[in-house]
Amino acid sequence: xxxxxxxxxxxxxxxxxSKSTVSRALTGHPNVKEHTRKAVLELASTMEYQRNSLAxxxxxxxxxxxxxxxxxxxxxxxxSVIVGVQDVMQAAGYNVVICQQNESYETEVDNxxxxxSYRVDGIIVSHTKETRNFDxxxxxxxxxxxxxxFNRVPEELNVPNVIVNDYEAAFQAVEHLISIGRKRIxxxxxxDALVNSRLRRQGYLDALKKHGIPYNPxxxxxxxxxxEKVKIYMKHFLDLGTPPDALFAINDPTAIAAMEVxxxxxxxxxxxxxxxxxxxxxxxxxxxxxxxTVAQPTGEIGRMAAEMLLQELNAKVKNDYTIKxxxxxxxxxxxxxRESTVAKTK
Amino acid sequence: xxxxxxxxxxxxxxxxxSKSTVSRALTGHPNVKEHTRKAVLELASTMEYQRNSLAxxxxxxxxxxxxxxxxxxxxxxxxSVIVGVQDVMQAAGYNVVICQQNESYETEVDNxxxxxSYRVDGIIVSHTKETRNFDxxxxxxxxxxxxxxFNRVPEELNVPNVIVNDYEAAFQAVEHLISIGRKRIxxxxxxDALVNSRLRRQGYLDALKKHGIPYNPxxxxxxxxxxEKVKIYMKHFLDLGTPPDALFAINDPTAIAAMEVxxxxxxxxxxxxxxxxxxxxxxxxxxxxxxxTVAQPTGEIGRMAAEMLLQELNAKVKNDYTIKxxxxxxxxxxxxxRESTVAKTK
DNA sequence: CAAAATATTGGGACCGTTCCCATGAAAAAT
DNA sequence: ATTTTTCATGGGAACGGTCCCAATATTTTG
Numbered sequence: 001x002x003x004x005x006x007x008x009x010x011x012x013x014x015x016x017x018s019k020s021t022v023s024r025a026l027t028g029h030p031n032v033k034e035h036t037r038k039a040v041l042e043l044a045s046t047m048e049y050q051r052n053s054l055a056x057x058x059x060x061x062x063x064x065x066x067x068x069x070x071x072x073x074x075x076x077x078x079x080s081v082i083v084g085v086q087d088v089m090q091a092a093g094y095n096v097v098i099c100q101q102n103e104s105y106e107t108e109v110d111n112x113x114x115x116x117s118y119r120v121d122g123i124i125v126s127h128t129k130e131t132r133n134f135d136x137x138x139x140x141x142x143x144x145x146x147x148x149x150f151n152r153v154p155e156e157l158n159v160p161n162v163i164v165n166d167y168e169a170a171f172q173a174v175e176h177l178i179s180i181g182r183k184r185i186x187x188x189x190x191x192d193a194l195v196n197s198r199l200r201r202q203g204y205l206d207a208l209k210k211h212g213i214p215y216n217p218x219x220x221x222x223x224x225x226x227x228e229k230v231k232i233y234m235k236h237f238l239d240l241g242t243p244p245d246a247l248f249a250i251n252d253p254t255a256i257a258a259m260e261v262x263x264x265x266x267x268x269x270x271x272x273x274x275x276x277x278x279x280x281x282x283x284x285x286x287x288x289x290x291x292x293t294v295a296q297p298t299g300e301i302g303r304m305a306a307e308m309l310l311q312e313l314n315a316k317v318k319n320d321y322t323i324k325x326x327x328x329x330x331x332x333x334x335x336x337x338r339e340s341t342v343a344k345t346k
Numbered sequence: 347x348x349x350x351x352x353x354x355x356x357x358x359x360x361x362x363x364s365k366s367t368v369s370r371a372l373t374g375h376p377n378v379k380e381h382t383r384k385a386v387l388e389l390a391s392t393m394e395y396q397r398n399s400l401a402x403x404x405x406x407x408x409x410x411x412x413x414x415x416x417x418x419x420x421x422x423x424x425x426s427v428i429v430g431v432q433d434v435m436q437a438a439g440y441n442v443v444i445c446q447q448n449e450s451y452e453t454e455v456d457n458x459x460x461x462x463s464y465r466v467d468g469i470i471v472s473h474t475k476e477t478r479n480f481d482x483x484x485x486x487x488x489x490x491x492x493x494x495x496f497n498r499v500p501e502e503l504n505v506p507n508v509i510v511n512d513y514e515a516a517f518q519a520v521e522h523l524i525s526i527g528r529k530r531i532x533x534x535x536x537x538d539a540l541v542n543s544r545l546r547r548q549g550y551l552d553a554l555k556k557h558g559i560p561y562n563p564x565x566x567x568x569x570x571x572x573x574e575k576v577k578i579y580m581k582h583f584l585d586l587g588t589p590p591d592a593l594f595a596i597n598d599p600t601a602i603a604a605m606e607v608x609x610x611x612x613x614x615x616x617x618x619x620x621x622x623x624x625x626x627x628x629x630x631x632x633x634x635x636x637x638x639t640v641a642q643p644t645g646e647i648g649r650m651a652a653e654m655l656l657q658e659l660n661a662k663v664k665n666d667y668t669i670k671x672x673x674x675x676x677x678x679x680x681x682x683x684r685e686s687t688v689a690k691t692k
Numbered sequence: 693c694a695a696a697a698t699a700t701t702g703g704g705a706c707c708g709t710t711c712c713c714a715t716g717a718a719a720a721a722t
Numbered sequence: 723a724t725t726t727t728t729c730a731t732g733g734g735a736a737c738g739g740t741c742c743c744a745a746t747a748t749t750t751t752g
Contacts, residue, residue: 004488004489004490005465005489005738007737007738007739008738008739009738009739017701017702018701018702018703019702019738019739019740020701020702020703020704020740020741021700021701021702023738023739023740023741024700024701024740024741027739027740030699031699031700031701032699032700032701033699033700033701036700036701048485048488050459050462050463050489051463051738051739052404052463052465052737052738052739053460053463053464053465054400054401054403054404054409054463054464054465054737054738054739055400055404055707055737055738055739055740056738056739056740057400058398058400058401058404058707058708058709058737058738058739059706059707059708059738059739059740059741060707060739060740061707063400065460065464073419073425073428074422074425074426074429074628076420079419079420079425079446080420082419082446083446083448086446086448090453090456095460096445097443097444097445098443098444098445098446099442099443099444100425100428100429100432100444102429102432107436110436113396114399114411114441116396117396117397117398117399117400118399118400118411118464119351119398119399119400139394142350142394143350143351143396144350256632282420282629283628283629283632286602286629286632286633286634287632287633287634288632288633288634288635289634351708353707353708353709354708354709355708355709363731363732364731364732364733365708365709365710365732366710366711366731366732366733366734367730367731367732369708369709369710369711370710370711370730370731373709373710376729377728377729377730377731378729378730378731379729379730379731382730382731397708397709398707398708398709400707400708400709401707401708401709401710401737402708402709402710404707404708404709404737404738404739405708405709405710405711405736405737406709406710406737407737
């Protein structure tokens, strides 16, 4: 079963020279006669020669390809981070392959194995909401494959990462709700296993404390981020004896699902209940009323993660994060105020 | 520079057996003594052996990996197609790598080269809106790498594809606008180079004709799908002596951008102008008012494309589409009526 | 013009795996 | 007990490149 691909040996035979010379001509090695190089390049072009990256990566132990693993991409958050990553990596001459885990731990492990088995030079990761075991990441580190995390960063691992200040952003978001006079602020939180979920909740709690609003456990629910559940929890909140007058949601999809429940009940946003989300998904600006939310610099997060990965890749001596503290980059967020908290005056 | 990865030779040495036997044990070849197999598997596990797919693909000329190339993924359309593809391919034991072209022809060519140089077994494609030259796809075909197109299918190439009936769907959408009494129906069309853009426009034209509405060229504009332009064109429409009372937009992002212009001008949707989009992006259900649009079965499109690719991959004798007509699968669409054409009665 | 330096080319090892073929060992058949 | 068959293993080529070293060709130098 001969492959249909042209090889350097085919070219060498045709020109009656050695494959070494062909290789040199194609890779731009200086010691090739101009005449020879020209002949090789021409024939390569007419024969539609296409270098075999498998053979190359196999023999050179480096592939000039990086992987990026994201938990999902139905919101605009991860796609726009990926675009940022691609910008930087392509400019640096790297290929980027994308893996999507569907929020499944098993898929994540499989995809990690896939990327390692293809010997990618490095990986940019945001783990799934299910991930509790981080061995597959530790394995990559042991293999000398640098990782950079973003958004969801495991505490169990000392890895370079780029994040936003979730605590501070949540604090501000809740303070904003307080500033518009809300006192019964509910919080739909994410699973405790996610660090940013915990940080956002802490920001919520501390903002309440600062403004002397007692913490009411009835108004806080952690959930697994499966959107269908939002309906249940939100109905529960609205059915309380004294329902909340505001909601701080862990992310925009949650906030938007909650808005639907509120509207279906005939309540007004923001008059009856003000709502704040997190991340500034494209949808946040489209829903009615517009959703107040914490904007994250997604493109910049991707670019920054890529830069950090390049640093790792270019380090003459590999950083050993079993002994050295891994670097963190923290990027700024911005509270975007829309009509879900402040009704338009007109 | 020794690699940190364990190889079968390392295992063979430790156990004092040949690498052939190790290979057989690991791949599940029947002719290995149970005792030996167990020893190999155990050691492989403790040494964290990870097969080298580069070496494997290199030596076997097949990688059990397929590529998927999409023009962008900021709308929900392509991500959800991808999820469908992954479903089917993973179940069939294939790996899926995703490439995103940012609607750039150059990136598309680069990514095609990348996938070919990694010797993927097949590719599922939707090309960019810029793509006019299809040589890079023809090259893959010549290499014996099967392609399946979806959504945007080049006419220049005879390739398996999965599509929806764009003509019929557009026809229905426009008929719907006529049925609610609209007579001056504008159309924001895509570039003529895209087949589905032409088909949707033809559906528009024929629906008008069927209902005896004369075609008014002033109400049709083709554009390059860069959203900023929508503002200009929409303003132009609204500034006409007798502005349109409805808009049929080539896709949902276009429709949504148009809605913003309309709202900014203080006009009411649908009373002053009714709007229909195409594809039923997630956003379509979120905007205010809800956008009437043509739903495409995105997940099913992905699953179908994957099934068709599997057929190509499993064909004992490769299909030669230079002599044989390539198969097409057409999936049904559904018009989703929301408040952008029919105001809620309440 | 011979010797030395340099430019160009060829030869072959190497990367990790599979797979075919040969060999040896054990089991079955005579 | 001897021959045949089957089972288990080892040996080595092949895959497509790169790269080091050796060999040859060309140019420069004294």
